[in-house]
Amino acid sequence: xTQGQVVRRLVxxxxxxxxxxxxxxxxxxxxxxxxxxxxxxxxxxxTGFTALTLLMITLAVTPLRRMSGIGAxxxxxxxxxxxxxxxxxxxxLTYAVDQTYLSGLGVSPAAxxxxxVERPYITVGxxxxxxxxxxxxxxxxxxxxxxxxxxxxxxxxxxYVAAIAAVLHFLWLVKAxxxxxxxxxxxxxxxxxxxxxxxRPDGPRRRREPPRALxxxxxxxxxxx
Amino acid sequence: xxxxxPDDIPSSEITREADYWNRRxxxxxxxxxxxxxxxxxxxxxxxxxRAPAGRRPGQEDELTPLEDVITYNNFxxxxxxxxxxxEHAHLLRTRPWTLEVDGEVHAPQTFGIEDLWQRFPPEERVxxxxxxxxxxxVIPWLGFPLADLLDIVEPTSHARFVEFTTLLDxxxxxxxxxxxxxxxxxxxxxxxEARHPLTILALGLYGKALPGQNGAPVRLVVxxxxxxxxxxxxxxxxxxxxxxxxxxxxxxxxxYGFFANVNPEVDHPRWSQARERRIGELRRRPTLxxxxxxxxxxxxxxxxxLRRYY
Numbered sequence: 001x002t003q004g005q006v007v008r009r010l011v012x013x014x015x016x017x018x019x020x021x022x023x024x025x026x027x028x029x030x031x032x033x034x035x036x037x038x039x040x041x042x043x044x045x046x047t048g049f050t051a052l053t054l055l056m057i058t059l060a061v062t063p064l065r066r067m068s069g070i071g072a073x074x075x076x077x078x079x080x081x082x083x084x085x086x087x088x089x090x091x092x093l094t095y096a097v098d099q100t101y102l103s104g105l106g107v108s109p110a111a112x113x114x115x116x117v118e119r120p121y122i123t124v125g126x127x128x129x130x131x132x133x134x135x136x137x138x139x140x141x142x143x144x145x146x147x148x149x150x151x152x153x154x155x156x157x158x159x160y161v162a163a164i165a166a167v168l169h170f171l172w173l174v175k176a177x178x179x180x181x182x183x184x185x186x187x188x189x190x191x192x193x194x195x196x197x198x199x200r201p202d203g204p205r206r207r208r209e210p211p212r213a214l215x216x217x218x219x220x221x222x223x224x225x
Numbered sequence: 226x227x228x229x230x231p232d233d234i235p236s237s238e239i240t241r242e243a244d245y246w247n248r249r250x251x252x253x254x255x256x257x258x259x260x261x262x263x264x265x266x267x268x269x270x271x272x273x274x275r276a277p278a279g280r281r282p283g284q285e286d287e288l289t290p291l292e293d294v295i296t297y298n299n300f301x302x303x304x305x306x307x308x309x310x311x312e313h314a315h316l317l318r319t320r321p322w323t324l325e326v327d328g329e330v331h332a333p334q335t336f337g338i339e340d341l342w343q344r345f346p347p348e349e350r351v352x353x354x355x356x357x358x359x360x361x362x363v364i365p366w367l368g369f370p371l372a373d374l375l376d377i378v379e380p381t382s383h384a385r386f387v388e389f390t391t392l393l394d395x396x397x398x399x400x401x402x403x404x405x406x407x408x409x410x411x412x413x414x415x416x417x418e419a420r421h422p423l424t425i426l427a428l429g430l431y432g433k434a435l436p437g438q439n440g441a442p443v444r445l446v447v448x449x450x451x452x453x454x455x456x457x458x459x460x461x462x463x464x465x466x467x468x469x470x471x472x473x474x475x476x477x478x479x480x481y482g483f484f485a486n487v488n489p490e491v492d493h494p495r496w497s498q499a500r501e502r503r504i505g506e507l508r509r510r511p512t513l514x515x516x517x518x519x520x521x522x523x524x525x526x527x528x529x530x531l532r533r534y535y
Contacts, residue, residue: 036308037361037504104500119495155266159331173495175358176405176476179306 004072015076019083022050023090040098052166054084056187057161074143079138081159085136088166092129095122121172128165131158163188165216261282263498274515275334276410281351281365288351289362290390291431293504298438299356300457301405302391302398309400317397317458322442324520328388328463338428338442345369347428352448354455355516359509361501366446367429371471372420381414387419388412388469389445389456398458412456413469413483414447415525423448423521449515449522451485482535487516 024205026046029035035042035059065073089225099115116126135156139145144152167188170181232488235415260359262429277497279288300310324341324494327333336344347367355361375387393409395401418424428435429445435441440457447455453473480494489499489512516521 006465037293038307038502040502040507041360102508115497121495175305176301177403179403 007070007072007075011073011075012079019054019080019086022046022087037122040094040102044091044094044098047087047094051053051084051091052170052184054080054087055159055163055166056184056191057082059159059188063191063198066194066198073173076106082136082139085132085200088129088132092126112125117160121169124165125169128169131162131165135159135162143153163192184199226491232485236395243285251502252468283351284351286351286363288352288365288503292366293428294362294399294434295438297362297504299358299452300400300438300440302400302408302410304400304492305405310438311436312398316399317392317437317441319414319434319437319442319458322460324443324459325461326378326463327372327461328465329381329384330464331381334378336374341426341443342428344385345373345426349432350425350427352423353445353516354448354452355501355512357451357453357485357498358482358495359496359512360504361516363453363514365429365432366425366427367432368425368427368446370422370423371426371445374426374462375420378464383466384464385416386465386468387414387416388461388463389414389459390461390463392458392460399427406476409460410456410472411464411469412445412454413471414454416464418447421522421525423518425464438521446530449487449518451481451487454485455489484526484531484534486522486531486535487512488514488531488535490534491504 026043030039030043059075060075061073061080065071099112103111105111116122135158138147138152138155147155153224167181167184170184171178174181280286281288296311297307298310299307300314303310303313320338322338324336326336347369349365350368351363351365353361353363371387389412390408392398393401395408414424421474425446427440427444428442429440430436435444437458440455441457443459444457445455445459449526454471468483471483473485474483487498492498498512501512502509513519
């Protein structure tokens, strides 16, 4: 098998299976009653942690592709990005249900808006989630054509902002032990730094390359191979 | 999904060991509901009702099941995860153990843990525990009034505060191997708060000696304040003239005041304190002023601006 075939036939299916593992474990634990004393908190934490992890993996695809020279790796970016969005959606919905049906105050959109505006860590968390929505929607080939590769690429750079907001969200909510959010912060810094470094020497020339190259360039929720 | 029938549990009894396991089935259902709700599915209202965990005569609050009380803990000396204390507390050696009581007192004394059990036979006190993180429990403690111990050491006329120090030993308390907080953990009360009849030193819960994760072998319990005020695994009680430098107040003074009285009207800078999730319930409930003990303790703070002295 060529490297491309290995990616398509082995790695990609493994990614699909792997991305469902956190959800499967969550449902199994729920069925077995192993979500602990505070199940809502457990679901919130685990979906959030998975979303953030998958977001980092999405951002790692392009640097890995450049370093390894295995172009087919780019096909992993869209599914992983969409899985990140899927878990972010579960995370957000858990929060939304907690703030409405489980708030003990009845369902009040005003209350949720107030919470989002008043609590900085909620504000940045919701920002990260909202920024991912247009990226998930426009992750298809049709949308690349419709927007044009260049505009599409520019739009999908929002994933950087979303990732920074998501890490900030995590950093901001912990009480004293910053270890886990700082690990994410360092990983994100490395992933973003890798892009700055790879751009610098041939940055201006790269932009003049024919559009053919462009769809493989943008990071985040891309659809092209 | 198995939901136990409510009439399976005698509501007047302490939850028996078998029941802790049965309630896991309920929590499983609750968990599935949370996931289901997250997925936007409809939640049948009747399933939100929780299996009773038992209630003491004359008490309106249902006890939090023992399993939750001993597996969901904030005790950073054993790690910052809620399940870390239950996992690592076996490293704690609670015999022999001494509690030193000194400072602004006429008769400083060191008590062995057995002395405490003998000299201050503990009685059961069912208290609500409200964590600063907006969750709460109802725990049947075994304890005695701190005032009884203070009477024995005779505070001097200079005594104004009481400082409580937790054990410092990174080998027994692996969480102390990381500088998450400045160790050892120190908490403090004003002398009148310390002498209040609701303030107890607890030696046990649910009729037995304290498990390590709950602050064995002796801890403070101040039910009208956020949980972090109630120092665990105490090795020293020092009566002082000046206000003690308490751990969370030193780390984040804007977020954790010296008083830390439960107050639904004064939010934590990062989250609301108006409501709380009682462990075992899915729906939040309103937080009560002074955690529902206002009748007994509000007079301690007469004339004080509770927004300023949070």
